[in-house]
Amino acid sequence: MPIISHTAGGGGGAPGGGDSTYTDTYANIPAASNDGDLFFPSDGGGVYRDTGAAWEPWGPIFPFTEIPSAGWSWVNQGSATIDATKGGIYLEDATGVATEIRGRFRSISAPYVVTAAFLRRAHYNANEEAAGICFRQSSDGKLITFHVRQDYVIQVTKFSSPGTGVANYISTSWPTVLMPAPVFVLRIEDDNTNRKCYWSGDGQHFTLIHTVGRTDYLTADEVGFNLYTHNAGVTHGEWLLSWAEA
Numbered sequence: 001m002p003i004i005s006h007t008a009g010g011g012g013g014a015p016g017g018g019d020s021t022y023t024d025t026y027a028n029i030p031a032a033s034n035d036g037d038l039f040f041p042s043d044g045g046g047v048y049r050d051t052g053a054a055w056e057p058w059g060p061i062f063p064f065t066e067i068p069s070a071g072w073s074w075v076n077q078g079s080a081t082i083d084a085t086k087g088g089i090y091l092e093d094a095t096g097v098a099t100e101i102r103g104r105f106r107s108i109s110a111p112y113v114v115t116a117a118f119l120r121r122a123h124y125n126a127n128e129e130a131a132g133i134c135f136r137q138s139s140d141g142k143l144i145t146f147h148v149r150q151d152y153v154i155q156v157t158k159f160s161s162p163g164t165g166v167a168n169y170i171s172t173s174w175p176t177v178l179m180p181a182p183v184f185v186l187r188i189e190d191d192n193t194n195r196k197c198y199w200s201g202d203g204q205h206f207t208l209i210h211t212v213g214r215t216d217y218l219t220a221d222e223v224g225f226n227l228y229t230h231n232a233g234v235t236h237g238e239w240l241l242s243w244a245e246a
Helices: none
Strands: 003-006 020-024 038-041 047-050 055-058 073-075 080-083 089-093 100-107 112-120 130-137 142-149 153-161 164-173 183-190 194-200 207-213 222-229 236-245
Touching: 089 100, 089 222, 100 130, 112 130, 112 222, 130 183, 142 183, 142 194, 142 222, 153 207, 164 207, 222 236
Parallel strands: 020 038
Antiparallel strands: 003 020, 038 047, 047 055, 073 100, 080 089, 089 236, 100 222, 112 183, 112 236, 130 142, 130 222, 142 153, 153 164, 183 194, 194 207
16 A cells, blocks of 8 residues: 655645655556655655656655656667666666677767766676666667776776677776765766766766767767676676766
8 A cells, every 4th residue: 555644834846735755666656746745666766756747756865867768779688678667777687698788779969968877786796797878889889888897997998899899998996985885877978079978976076087089989879878797697787767868
């Protein structure tokens, strides 16, 4: 049964707004109608706020952006699956293979900024298992991944195909205390001059990790989120919680 709590006051919305909070499974989220109401899914990964017209997701310390439901397509799906029944998109490869990019991609045109928040499944026995965000050139399938490995290494890596890594632009080991646990936020940008990669631990303050000319190695016309599987027979997974395009 859903839990409904009534709160006093307007709650920051229109007069009379913010009357209720709700708890139920994500599948039973009520219709949006009252600015300021809150929904706490019992099986989800975020808090949702009613704008009066739609439920907007919020993370534990900063707002998230609802992930577009349309426009995605698989690249090198293999045994990977997605689950969108609990909010966000959970991407998993339950069998794993050595050195493969599994991802979901969508078209985009420069200039753009894409910011994505992830909850990564931890694997202490999965050598170099990683999750992140990608640039892709659809004409020949070249990729540039910006990912965080399970051992707290941040990499920007060229791939000639989903199964063939070419070289790292950068590979940086960061002290564990600087890495988000367990949510991390990555941002990629094409400003019509350069491609840029940023990292953030709070979704508000970003550190530039790498920049290069926008046509270096590839000219991206797609972006996506991905797993970088590195061990056969090991489950790899990431939960995409937020996706914002600007």
